[in-house]
Amino acid sequence: PPSAPRNVSFSLIGTQLNLWWQPPSDHGGRKDLTYTVFCQRCHFLSCEPCEAGVIFSPSASGLTKPAVDVDGLEAYTNYTFAVEARNGVSGMGPAPQRTAPAVWVAVGHAAPVTVSQFVLTQRDDSSLSVSWLAPRQRSRTSVEYEVMFFEKGEEARYTVKHLLEPNVTLTDLQPDTAYLLRVRSITPLGPGPYSPEQEFRTLPPDTGALSGGVIVTIIFGVLLFIGLLLGLFIFCRKQGRRRQARPDYNTSGFDREKVWLKPYVDLQPYDDPSRGVLEFTKELNVSCVTMENVIGEGEFGEVYRGSLRLPGKERIVVAIKTLKSTYSDSQWWNFLREATIMGQFNHPNIVRLEGVVTKRRPMMIITEYMENGALDTFLRENEEKFSPVQLVSMLQGIASGMTYLSEHNYVHRDLAARNILVTRSLQCKVSDFGLSRILENDAEGTYETKGGKIPIRWTAPEAIAHRIFTSASDVWSFGIVMWEVLSFGDKPYGNMTNQE
Incomplete structure (x- = not known):
């Protein structure tokens, strides 16, 4: 039998793939050499054979030339392709490895979508x-x-x-x-x-003749409407952000840089922050929540593993952040603010809020439970156990969650592997919105903080120098996270001091 094909390569345009390779170095002394291409569709850690909609031209097997075209791939999907060489005596006895190492192909935004x-x-x-x-x-x-x-x-x-x-x-x-x-x-x-x-x-309006009284009525109606709009505009200008409407995904833009309604609302406009929390979160009956064991210490108090049993639903495992009894006013405000932020997110790569307990003590934020904990610790405990493909898949999930935040005018400000949580299936989710801020809708889309600590090793130069944070500075932080992931949790910049 022949040896394995060599140097499998590919080019991808949209969802159309072209594969080619070099013939094996050893043909087995025969001239009846053919090739077979194997395709698998991968999601996180599991792969399965490609579906019938993936079409090989001229064929997936019996190929006489070292190339094949592949069509029908699906957008936002990962694939692996392996090529096997065969001749007339393949399968008749012990044989050397005939399959070339598989190549990984990631299909992103593509024409079919x-x-x-x-x-x-x-x-x-x-x-x-x-x-x-x-x-x-x-x-x-x-x-x-x-x-x-x-x-x-x-x-x-x-x-x-x-x-x-x-x-x-x-x-x-x-x-x-x-x-x-x-x-x-x-x-x-x-x-x-x-x-x-x-x-x-749209169709033209009904052009039937209007009586003089109807015309006068319409004119007064229009003038009244214009007056109401003008009064509302002046009132809103005076009230500023204190009268913001409840957020909605639908946004009407008066221009591309100044949007009339923000996609998300901060607690800042509310005189009573607890009212804002109730508007964007679900208040849970404390009898539905069971705290089991402490799994960590958060900014506001202890974090527990526990369970949530809502009426008519099955019991689920949850993480419970608590607010310590000796909290200050600022800690209370920030605790409510983090719950409000999480309550407005809905994305598979952002930690999901199950609800809050604010009417009993201790106050609680209840979120989905992430079995593998923080990404940095998880990687250090499993060093060299994951392939580059798996690590890139983790990064892809983080990037997806951060893109969601960016598209909704949100800046995280503290993106780091320690603030990414990992599920049992290695899905990564962005968490810890203690430093997050809504972007002000000014011309540059920047938010300038008024002080406080910043994570130097993860922070962009302009944010360090001027304390100005944008989605661009989050992209810088994502670059540092890439280093953390691909180095299995190494400390950024090694043993250099913060000043260095």
Whole structure:
């Protein structure tokens, strides 16, 4: 039999893959050499054979040339490919290794997840109903959608809607007006690209003759409406952020740099922080919570492993952060603030808040339980036990969670491996929002802190020098986290002092 093929290589454009390799160094003294390509689809630590939708051209087996084209791969998915060489006596007796080392291919944002083929299903003078063809998705991962629309020529005044189904109804539109629509699909690993703009026009209004009394009534109605808007605008200017509305994923932008509604709300506008907590979190009956054993010491008090049993639901294991009885006003405020922040997040790579207990003592923040604990400790305890592919998969999860925060105008400020928690299946989730701050919506999108400690080894130079934090400084911190992960938890910058 022949030896293994050599130097398997690939190029990837969208979801179309081209594989090629060099023939084996030993053909076995025969000329009837063929190749077989094996494909596996991987998620975290487990791999399974590729589905029938993955197409090999000219074929996956019996290849006579050292190359093959692969189509039908799925976006946001990892694959491995191995190539085996065979001849007429393969399988007839003991043989050397015939399969080349597998290559790992990560498919990211790709053409198949671009939304297309829009259909106008219904319209009138104030609404448009549009549907589109859902991207081909063979996995069981959920797909959601984000729609951006605006009047033609008014791109700076846009609105974004978040949807679970491939259709949308836009209401309260202007009659006989052209609107431009962009759509993108969103998977748990992040958003795809926006579709090309599609134009749709509302119908003209009913043109029947109006009586003079009706016209006068309309004029007074319009003037009254304008007066109300002007009064509301002046009132909001005076009140500032003290009268912020409850957050919603849908945001209407008056321009690209100043958004009228923030995606997320901080406790700062509330005179009574406990009222803000109740608005964004779920108050749990303390009788549903059982504290078992201490697993750590947090900023505010002890952290317990415990269980949560809600009426009509099964008991689940949870982590319980407590506020110590001797808390100060600032500790109480920060404790409530962290609960409020977590209560507004919903992403598979961010620790999930189950609820809070604020009406009994000790006050508690109850979150999902992460079996493998903090990432830095976990890596040090399992040094050299994971492959580079597994480590990169961990980083991909962290990047996905941080992208979610960034897209919602959030800055973490303390991204480090110690603040990443790991599940039993090695899924990494961002946690510890004690230093997080909502981005102010100024021209540069920066937030300037008023002091306090900063983690020097994980902090970007401009944040150290000027205490200005942005999503860009979080990206710097992510670079340090990459070093931590790929070095199995080594201390950044080794034995250098903070000053060095």
